[in-house]
């Protein structure tokens with residue numbers, strides 16, 4: 001596919017003064033940084049946007065590229081907006097709050113297409129690349145989960161970009177007002193306790209379901225055993241005083257979750273089914289976009305009651321149960337023992353009996369599945385799929401492979417392997433699960449090339 005953003009590699013620098021140059025941003029890198037060219041060298045400038053001219057100080061020079069610091073915007077883009085968050089410039093959470101939302105969607109599509117062409121050597125001419133599905137009305141306060149790092153001075157915050165320094169905030173616009181309130185209350189609560197009572201605390205994960213109920217997961221340093229510290233009674237009080245925070249869990253030194261307060265399960269509805277989610281089990285972070293992501297998978301899968309489906313990296317079984325309604329049988333594989341136990345429980349809760357789950361790494365356990373697949377859905381973590389998994393899929397030759405990915409680079413690598421084994425990329429759908437950040441989720445439909 002021809003790029004919408006042609007790049008003049010010769011020079012987009014408008015003048016040089018010692019190591020201060022005028023530079024025009026020509027495109028946006030997948031890190032959210034403008035790229036221009038000075039004397040043929042790619043120059044990366046954080047804070048600048050495509051179409052803008054900036055006064056830039058060169059601060060790092062490498063053989064093939066250099067990095068500049070934006071001193072002043074000399075010509076601003078009409079797509080520039082004022083970042084609404086007061087800590088946008090220091091917090092590592094968001095990278096794109098200075099760009100109109102619609103434009104962030106355009107770039108996300110471009111980044112996925114570029115990665116497929118460059119890394120996977122996928123020929124994009126015959127691929128239908130859909131525009132990124134963005135959030136409709138209000139692309140803010142969408143996250144149902146935030147992991148915040150505990151700073152000894154008594155605050156919780158995100159990490160700064162490429163650093164472990166925490167950035168405290170008053171109102172994070174990616175999480176709900178309620179969750180922001182919980183953060184404040186927990187800070188206050190911990191501030192009132194004797195510091196000796198939680199010496200090992202490193203971070204707290206806040207999770208919220210669509211009923212507005214919250215779960216806190218307190219992370220200890222590896223050598224510490226949270227369950228053995230005096231934090232236990234404190235955590236129970238915390239659970240009691242924080243109304244809608246119904247559950248408090250601690251992670252002990254062996255990585256095992258220990259219930260500190262609250263009864264019953266943290267549940268969520270996904271596509272009309274009810275799911276139990278253990279503290280350490282994965283759930284997509286943006287509920288409304290999750291529905292659109294999953295509908296894309298369901299839409300593309302040519303399901304029928306004769307078809308066997310594999311759902312690899314299945315988590316708590318959200319996609320598995322959605323596929324099961326129209327398939328003969330669905331097999332799920334998941335390595336997190338808590339998530340796979342949830343998946344089994346979730347099948348029972350929703351009275352679905354044509355699914356079977358295997359606990360373990362996909363690359364070590366796929367041979368336990370006794371049926372060959374007609375359709376394979378895979379949704380691996382950022383690292384992508386193990387090579388053994390892709391080789392096995394090529395041996396088995398399912399009619400369709402639907403790949404869900406949160407990392408365009410590893411997605412491209414894996415699609416390249418599948419393409420060289422006889423599959424072709426038919427459709428590609430980017431979904432904006434993470435507005436205002438550089439992250440993008442993608443669903444890809446591959447079909448077997450007939451010989």
Ligand SMILES: C[S@@+](CC[C@H](N)C(=O)[O-])C[C@H]1O[C@@H](n2cnc3c(N)ncnc32)[C@H](O)[C@@H]1O
Pocket residue numbers: 282283284313314315316317318319333334335336339360361362363379380381
């Ligand atoms: C991106 S999540 C997708 C989960 C699920 N499909 C969903 O939409 O909620 C990836 C899942 O893969 C699991 N996982 C990571 N590496 C794995 C491996 N090698 N084998 C099996 N599961 C793995 C993680 O525990 C996580 O639940």
